[in-house]
Amino acid sequence: MNAVNESPRRKELTRLAAQLFVQEGFDRTTVRMLAQEMGIKSGSLFHHFRDKQEILAAVIEEGTQNALSLARQALENCGDSARERLHAMARAHLETLLTDRNAHVVALYEWRRLDAAARDHLSHLRDAYETLWEQVIDEALEAGLVHGDRFLVSRFVMGALNWTVRWYDPEGARKPEDLAHELVAMIAPATQRTAAESTKV
């Protein structure tokens, strides 16, 4: 259902669907709106997707997969210090949310609209992404960069980032990278540099 049925056409349709789901929300997006955006009639949609649910699942799979690989990439291309890795992770997260402005947002905000089967199928993917976050947070905790409970710190940090979707202004002066920088500064002020951290750089 996933890696198999991946025609370029379907990929393109998924991309357009993501855009509408972000703008209108999944429930308020009708198949007619989707079809119009894609330049076809609503009946033709069901040649590509079994039903509306499957479109949502495709968007969320795409969005999470994308966030995951961009995050891994960012971690590979950044420095070794816990601070740099935390920053890279936050920045990658924000870029998929605020620049892309599409599938990843849907994955976060419309997850609850998935039916049980789709949630089951996609939860391992979501877990992989959250686990990656927890690893980076763990490193920050061990480096003494941040303090607190691993689970709670992860949730708070991801919450702060996820909520940016609600207030961020793409036309404004602040870029995703700036937000990432400010968030890291907030939870791990520069004055808190520890011995462990400085030896790493």
Added chain:
Amino acid sequence: MNAVNESPRRKELTRLAAQLFVQEGFDRTTVRMLAQEMGIKSGSLFHHFRDKQEILAAVIEEGTQNALSLARQALENCGDSARERLHAMARAHLETLLTDRNAHVVALYEWRRLDAAARDHLSHLRDAYETLWEQVIDEALEAGLVHGDRFLVSRFVMGALNWTVRWYDPEGARKPEDLAHELVAMIAPATQRTAAESTKV
């Protein structure tokens, strides 16, 4: 429309509507579901509310109003230090979100579903609540408890708190107060106590 039409019956109906809106989301909650929960038939609903939109507006007004007065109350009954005030504010916020589990959640998560007129009418209320938050954050910044931009810190903190709705387990061991404590500890570690703060206590 607001303070006027406040029969006890309508208040009770609003309370029940809030519950359903949290469980199902506004769009997926039908007037028939609402009526059933209230023990009446769907037609009778429209004696109390002009349309479904007005129910949403009533819930959101109630939720924001309530959060605002609880927050003010919490600030009056806590110590004078910036840390105590920040903690009190976070705790009040989480309690309206996680214990109440109703109108305030709807206010945050279904705001976008309000029509233009209702948003217009309610935005001053929301602004008042957010301004209160910014004041408390300002105090924390001035006390050297937290560092960064006032606007961004407010948004990040509120985001971290608002997102708890998505993962918090009411049956779990952690109480809203514990979360509030952990959040404050995360952004303002105890080792950061400044002279300004200790003189206040």
Added chain:
DNA sequence: GTCTATAGCGGGATAGAC
């Protein structure tokens, strides 16, 4: 792969009796 046409359902809302 897309079209037209439409089935079939469930939604929000109204009217008038009680």
Added chain:
DNA sequence: GTCTATCCCGCTATAGAC
């Protein structure tokens, strides 16, 4: 203030021609 009955609409999804 609640009921029954119902209108009307727009939604998802299907069928079969092209």
